[in-house]
Structure formats: C-alpha cells, structure tokens
Amino acid sequence: MTAGTRPRRHDPERRDRIIDACLDVVATRGVEGTTQRRVAAAADVPLGSMTYHFAGREELLREAFGRFARQAAAQFDRRMAEAPDREAALRAVVRLIMQDVFATQRDLVLSHELYTLAARDPAFRDLTNDWMRRSRDALGRHFDPATCRVLDAFVEGMTIHRALDTEPADGVDVLDAVRRLAGTVSSRPSA
Template sequence: MAGTRREVPNDPGRRERILDAALDVVAESGVHGTTHRRIAARAGVPLGSLTYYFEGLDGLLVQAFARLADAMSAHYRATLERAATREDAEAAVVELICGPEYATSREMALIFEMYAYANHHPEAMAIMRAWLLRSRESLKLHFPEHVCLALDVLIEGWPIHRSVERAPLDRGLVAATVRAIVGTLDPEPQEH
C-alpha cells in the first residue's frame, strides 16, 4: 500500500553499529576526541542517525559504555560458569586476570576512558556500579561474598598494571595470589 510506513526498519542493526563505532572511536581517540562526525563516519551512517537513536553525545557514550560493560560481564560470567570445582574457579580467576580474551588492550583503553567519564557522569557511574555487582554475583557461583570482593579487586586491578607496564603478568604469581586469598579467606570451602 503506497504511503504507509513499513514496520521493518531499513537498517535493523544501525543502532548497535553506532554503539560499536562509538566504542571504537573512544578506544582510539579518547572521550575528549570523540565526536558525532567521527562516530557516524566509523559506523558508515548519516550524521542524523545519531540524533535519531540517541539524545546527544553524552547519551550515546553512556549507552556505548553500558554495551561494553554488558559484553565484559557476559564473558566474565561465562568463564566462571565453566568452572566445575573450586580449583577450576581459581583457574578461571587467573584466566580473567592474565588471559588474552578478557581486558584486552582495547578494552583496557575503554575502561580507563569509562572510569574518567563516570567520575563526572552519574549515569555512567551507575553502569560501573552495576558492573561491579554483576562481577561479584558471578564470583558467588564459587566463593563467599568476602572472597568475591577481594578477588574482584584483583581482577579489576591487575590488568590495569599490565596495561600501564605494557608487560605480561607472571601467571604463577597471579595463581599463587589467588590461591592465597581464597585459602586464607575461605580455608574450608562450603557450598556456595
């Protein structure tokens, strides 16, 4: 029927492509160098698409950082869900800290940008808080709450050092530290 609006959008993946492009631009140029034009060019969409889907650059950045947090939380959770024993769970924590798949160089650049951005944007700070809680919930699959807090700090902090020092971590030291924390804070594991 002529003149009616179709129910299916012309480009159903456009919004997600814009969010991914925003993360790419932030990773390359920092939040301070991120503009609507750079994001639109990277996503291969008209500039007007950004204002159609998002309320301003801040709204777009908040949603892009939420997308990052969701993706990293899903990987974090999946890594811990694969662990069948306490030893497997400890190895999963070591993998999250040292492995190549979680907290890549690109993700670390984005995390640094998100930390700085969240410091002045309450919506982004809420995303970060929710991300921390999701991480601890994933760790609770295997460890009590107080151990989860200590392990999450390691998982959060050690990759920062790796990124700043630009050197691989000593996997043996990381594993020994994880074992020491778990063994000291939860010496007789119970059902969690």
Template sequence: MARRYDPDRRTRIIDAALRVIVADGIAGLSHRSVAAEADVPLGSTTYHFGSLDELLTAALRRSNENFAQALRDSEVCAGDADGGEGASSGARLADELTRVLGEWFAGERGAIELEYELYLAALRRPALRPVAAEWTTSAVELLSTRTDPATARALVALMDGVCLQVLLTGSAFDAEYTREMLTRVVDGCA
C-alpha cells in the same frame, strides 16, 4: 523520498563509538566523529543518543558485556564439578580466574584499554557511574556462585587492580603473581 529501514543502525553507532574511543580516546568522541565512523547521517547519532553521555553509557554497557561473557563462558561459573583433584576449591577458582585474565590480556590490548577508559570515565561523568556499578555487580553475582559475596567483591577489586597495574605500567600480565594473590583472597590467607 521514503525513509530507509535500518534496524541495526543503533548498534552500528555504538560499535562506531567504541572504534572512535579506541583510536582517539573519549576526548575524540563526538556525534560528528561517530557518524563519520558509522557512515550514517549526523542526525542519526543525535536521534538515537541525545547526548554524548547517553552514547558513552551505551558504549560502556556494550564493553562491560565482553568480560562478563568471558566469565560466563569459563569454568568460573561451572562450579567445582570434575577436575582439580588435589587442589582446593579456592585454588581451582584462582586458576580459572587467572586463565580468564591471561586470555583477556593475550587478546587485543586496545580492547582492554577501551574498557578501562570507559570504566574510569565514570569518575568525571556521573551518568556513567550506574553502568560501571552494573559491571561490578554482575561480576560479583557470577563469582558468588563459587564463593561468598564479600570474597567475590574482593576478587573483583583485586582483578581490577591487577588489570590497572598492567595497563598503566605497560608490563606483561604476571599469571603466577595473579594466581597467588587470587588464591590468598579466596582462601582467606594473609
């Protein structure tokens, strides 16, 4: 029997791993559970990903792309051209970041939980740390087009903190508080 050509199989396996993690958490992830979810032979998962850490790394990288893409698609990277008259550059950046976070939280909460579960898995899985760091580096680079790198790092840290607080407390995203805190960071206010 000839081998079936399936160029999208690796991508389907990664997508299946993300669905398994959303449903069962990282503890539910196995080559077997992913193969079943992707409807591929078990050998396909081990062929493409020799270990669960390799699969988690690919899943985290895919997950990271979502928020970075949201930043790229927003006016965060567009600079200060047009609009926002009467508001400082920092206030406009804080407004845009708050809008992006608000849209993110308005979407499927499971997707946000997935991203943070993968992100925090790096605490116990050293193989994931470089990918978690890639997200931070990417976000800082994107924000550095609007502010200095140190402020960009502080903004990323604040956004992470706000997101974790919302997720861990089950509270609603507080746009006004977030906007105020982001403005303080970007404007250097105490």
C-alpha cells in the same frame, strides 16, 4: 515519492552499528574526542541518524559503554560458570586476569575511559557499579561475598598492572595470590 527525493534506506542494524562505531571512536580518540560527527563518519551513516537514534552524545556514550560493560561481564560470567569446583574457579580467575580482561589494547582503553568518565560524572557510575556487581555475582558461585569483593578488586588491579607493566606477569605468581586471597593454602612452599 516526489521528484528529487531519494527512497529511504532500510538499515535495521544502523543503531547497533552506531554504538559499535562509538566504541571504536572512544578507543582511538578518547571520550573527549568522541563527537557525533566522528561517530557518524565511523558508522558510515548520515549525521542526522545520530539525533534520530540518540537524544545526544551522553545517551550515545551510555549505550556504548553499557554494551561494552555487559559484554565484559558476560565473559566473566561464562568463565566462572565453566568452573565445576573451587580449584577450577581459582584457575578461572587467573585466566580472567591473564587472558580475558583487557585482552586487547582496545579493551584496556575502553575500560579506562569508562572508569575515568564514571569518576568525573556520577551519572555513569551505575554502569561501573552494575559491572562490578555482575563480576562479584559470577565469583559468588564459588566464593563468599567478602572474598568476591577482594578477588574482583584484585582482578581489576592485576589486569591493569599486566596491561601496563613492562615486565610480564607470571601466571604462577598470580595463582598464588588468588589462592591467598581466597583463603586457600599458597601453591608455593615457604622460604
């Protein structure tokens, strides 16, 4: 080491910290407000670390959103894997809607930022398609492929409504809708 040079800091988690910081910045500033400078500051790393670990902003966003989507899909998969039978699977879908998907404001914003980015830039659609495929695969443990597609779409739509609606969702109504979509008799008596 020459005079005036600092020893290199050993930081094996730096790349992961940058990815996590990117998600935090997207959650607060949106994709458009996410710059490498802001992410570096949020991760508490030198700006040069950004170009060392990522070829550019697009690669960083792909890595960050890929991580977010994989984590969300894994939670979906865990919930469905825990269901021992079809009835438990119906109730698991309700728990996904009422508790898991968009459990936090951060998750809601990140999901919508990813959807918007994928709608604008086809290069990001593989992330959303993989997420949807994994969700349908998890549902496929208990339901046929056509029902999986409908239930997956319902989960997405209901979670958006639950997150943004000023009226709280009723879990009984959600279970009734899930039963109908799955071709199971309604849990409510007809009027």
